[in-house]
Amino acid sequence: MAKRAAVSIKQLARMANLSIATISRVINNNGRFSEETRDLVKELIRKTGYTPNVAAKALRTKTARAIGLVIPDIHNEFFLQIVNSVEKFFFANDYSLFVCNTGEDKVRNRSLIQNLLGKGVDGLIYISRFPLETGEFPIPTVCLDRDSDQSEGHAMVSSDNLEGGRLAARALVEAGSKRPVVVYDRSDYVALSSVHDRVTGFAEVLAARGVPFSRQDVILTPATIPGARRNVRKVLESGRRFDGLFGASDLIAMGSILALRDCGFCVPEDVNVVGYDDISFSEYFTPALSTIHQDTAKLGTTSAKTLLSIMANKRLAKRHITVPVRLVLRGSTRGAPAARTRARHQ
Amino acid sequence: MAKRAAVSIKQLARMANLSIATISRVINNNGRFSEETRDLVKELIRKTGYTPNVAAKALRTKTARAIGLVIPDIHNEFFLQIVNSVEKFFFANDYSLFVCNTGEDKVRNRSLIQNLLGKGVDGLIYISRFPLETGEFPIPTVCLDRDSDQSEGHAMVSSDNLEGGRLAARALVEAGSKRPVVVYDRSDYVALSSVHDRVTGFAEVLAARGVPFSRQDVILTPATIPGARRNVRKVLESGRRFDGLFGASDLIAMGSILALRDCGFCVPEDVNVVGYDDISFSEYFTPALSTIHQDTAKLGTTSAKTLLSIMANKRLAKRHITVPVRLVLRGSTRGAPAARTRARHQ
DNA sequence: CCACCCTGGGAAAACGTTTACCCAATTGCG
DNA sequence: CGCAATTGGGTAAACGTTTTCCCAGGGTGG
Numbered sequence: 001m002a003k004r005a006a007v008s009i010k011q012l013a014r015m016a017n018l019s020i021a022t023i024s025r026v027i028n029n030n031g032r033f034s035e036e037t038r039d040l041v042k043e044l045i046r047k048t049g050y051t052p053n054v055a056a057k058a059l060r061t062k063t064a065r066a067i068g069l070v071i072p073d074i075h076n077e078f079f080l081q082i083v084n085s086v087e088k089f090f091f092a093n094d095y096s097l098f099v100c101n102t103g104e105d106k107v108r109n110r111s112l113i114q115n116l117l118g119k120g121v122d123g124l125i126y127i128s129r130f131p132l133e134t135g136e137f138p139i140p141t142v143c144l145d146r147d148s149d150q151s152e153g154h155a156m157v158s159s160d161n162l163e164g165g166r167l168a169a170r171a172l173v174e175a176g177s178k179r180p181v182v183v184y185d186r187s188d189y190v191a192l193s194s195v196h197d198r199v200t201g202f203a204e205v206l207a208a209r210g211v212p213f214s215r216q217d218v219i220l221t222p223a224t225i226p227g228a229r230r231n232v233r234k235v236l237e238s239g240r241r242f243d244g245l246f247g248a249s250d251l252i253a254m255g256s257i258l259a260l261r262d263c264g265f266c267v268p269e270d271v272n273v274v275g276y277d278d279i280s281f282s283e284y285f286t287p288a289l290s291t292i293h294q295d296t297a298k299l300g301t302t303s304a305k306t307l308l309s310i311m312a313n314k315r316l317a318k319r320h321i322t323v324p325v326r327l328v329l330r331g332s333t334r335g336a337p338a339a340r341t342r343a344r345h346q
Numbered sequence: 347m348a349k350r351a352a353v354s355i356k357q358l359a360r361m362a363n364l365s366i367a368t369i370s371r372v373i374n375n376n377g378r379f380s381e382e383t384r385d386l387v388k389e390l391i392r393k394t395g396y397t398p399n400v401a402a403k404a405l406r407t408k409t410a411r412a413i414g415l416v417i418p419d420i421h422n423e424f425f426l427q428i429v430n431s432v433e434k435f436f437f438a439n440d441y442s443l444f445v446c447n448t449g450e451d452k453v454r455n456r457s458l459i460q461n462l463l464g465k466g467v468d469g470l471i472y473i474s475r476f477p478l479e480t481g482e483f484p485i486p487t488v489c490l491d492r493d494s495d496q497s498e499g500h501a502m503v504s505s506d507n508l509e510g511g512r513l514a515a516r517a518l519v520e521a522g523s524k525r526p527v528v529v530y531d532r533s534d535y536v537a538l539s540s541v542h543d544r545v546t547g548f549a550e551v552l553a554a555r556g557v558p559f560s561r562q563d564v565i566l567t568p569a570t571i572p573g574a575r576r577n578v579r580k581v582l583e584s585g586r587r588f589d590g591l592f593g594a595s596d597l598i599a600m601g602s603i604l605a606l607r608d609c610g611f612c613v614p615e616d617v618n619v620v621g622y623d624d625i626s627f628s629e630y631f632t633p634a635l636s637t638i639h640q641d642t643a644k645l646g647t648t649s650a651k652t653l654l655s656i657m658a659n660k661r662l663a664k665r666h667i668t669v670p671v672r673l674v675l676r677g678s679t680r681g682a683p684a685a686r687t688r689a690r691h692q
Numbered sequence: 693c694c695a696c697c698c699t700g701g702g703a704a705a706a707c708g709t710t711t712a713c714c715c716a717a718t719t720g721c722g
Numbered sequence: 723c724g725c726a727a728t729t730g731g732g733t734a735a736a737c738g739t740t741t742t743c744c745c746a747g748g749g750t751g752g
Contacts (some may be wrong), residue, residue: 008739018701020702025740025741032698032700032701034701050462053738054464055401055465075426075427075430080421087447096444096465101433254630284631285632366732367711367734368732370708370710377711401707401708403709403710405736406710408737473751661726
């Protein structure tokens, strides 16, 4: 079966004594041809292992049947899960996906976008702290979890971050916290509406319930475990005290818990902690992390479906689609259902 | 700057009053042209924002300047890190990468490979439990962390799993374990030389040191946290006892620790545990996990470089390249350096 | 029996590149 | 000064598809 060297439509045509047009028609199942022709060609395709040359097809049809997905950081499990669900969806719809990891780097971001454009992708799902230059990007786009300029025919999909912030605040006060703080990455806060909204929702509920919370009650940190650990520890060592902590991501919350332990505080006895995202390790952290669960699968498929709609030139009911979040109570807040992962020696 | 609609070489040619051939020559910087021509064209390219149509280029040159990367499970951080380093390397070398996630599904695996072939990728990095059908895959390939049929001009890159297993065994006996067990996924063991080698190396050292270890001292489990937790717990409840445990992956080791805690055993006081991979959470698990560190970055770049060599038709010095591993001692084995993540209430 | 229409399928152009081949003009050399 | 070599660049074919336009032949209605 050393039939290598990529058979083409032309060869099939010769073998079948048909024209290439006919072959193309049965492959794409349009135009007219007889049943027997179809069977003959199908059989030939099977036998030769013919695979269409996508470059030629793309060139001719001016559509690559591919879409681009740009994400800031593939190491972040949150994005990863989104990649996964988007990829699954598009694979099922016979599109291929170019995943671009910008690493939060602005010039890489630009270069990757240029690259995608050159590849002739038919659509883009964009997750980045760098807004798309207006007019720069002439293809259907949905911005995920980030602000976007909606004037361009771009749509936006995001988690209900406002509600997420509210849920976190309620969880904290219901677990008995009287003096909560929030910890986030400063540049995320200014660049990302998602983080901004979380904090807004958080503050809103606190205000409504008469819990003291001001611009002081914020700890700034890079959004990593060691970063949060370091910065929260510094705050603790400076003598500031609090009994509730809302981390803008699970990583931040975990780092904060480590810092609290470093300084001799118990979670949740001394301070309740809630995170955000519900990454898979939250459940196995000690103590298991209470957190706001984001439905990454839905986020991904919703974006993908929305993009397909735009590409089909359908009018969208809404320009901004929001997917719900959910509070998951575990061991890092008091009164949570008995933690399944409690150690014996507690 | 509403200059949309993808300018082509032809337009550039018209604007510059040159032939398309000349434009192509300066773009690719081959053939001959004068300095001023070059400057003129470069300027035009800049001004129009011209991006080459990769489909046309691929069609003409019969090379997509792309390579395929198939991985079993994108959720697994180990593979993810490999993706990351491979991607970085190829981006730097101006190749683009198609990442295919098979999800350990055989038919998806085949379909994705067909797909890649159709896309005309120039090379493949293959990580999968399903061996490539011989003759089926006529392009340069390197198999990573898996056995491969080397007759096909495929190369193989892997971690030094044998040595990893040895290191794990030594760590366990040096932490005082007299009756160790190993826990792994049965089908991984049969399908994956990596897992097989780990336990071979493990058994080898144990035998050399006179520590009892037989085919009984194995616990079978799916390679996930909840799976390992369940299966190890079952074994513990059946009354079997051991004082050292080697998990074939960090996930397995973590699940095992959870099971030990569920049953009232302390790690590392009652049983020493060492994992494999050194995923990022190992450090933050409680207790922090002693483990065999795999150099994923090196694994990735080595594979990528090897692939490039094969593609350039260079003869390889070795067909099978091995990258070293390293033992990382943390809190899950006795006598380890004081765990940085120790909680106050211990 | 004629004028249609329908059905199955062929011919050829076009998509945007690259490249082999060709040619004119200039330069270099004896 | 005559001729060869070099330099700069043009022409056109080819890559594998899709698709528009066309045509032959057979069926059908009047």
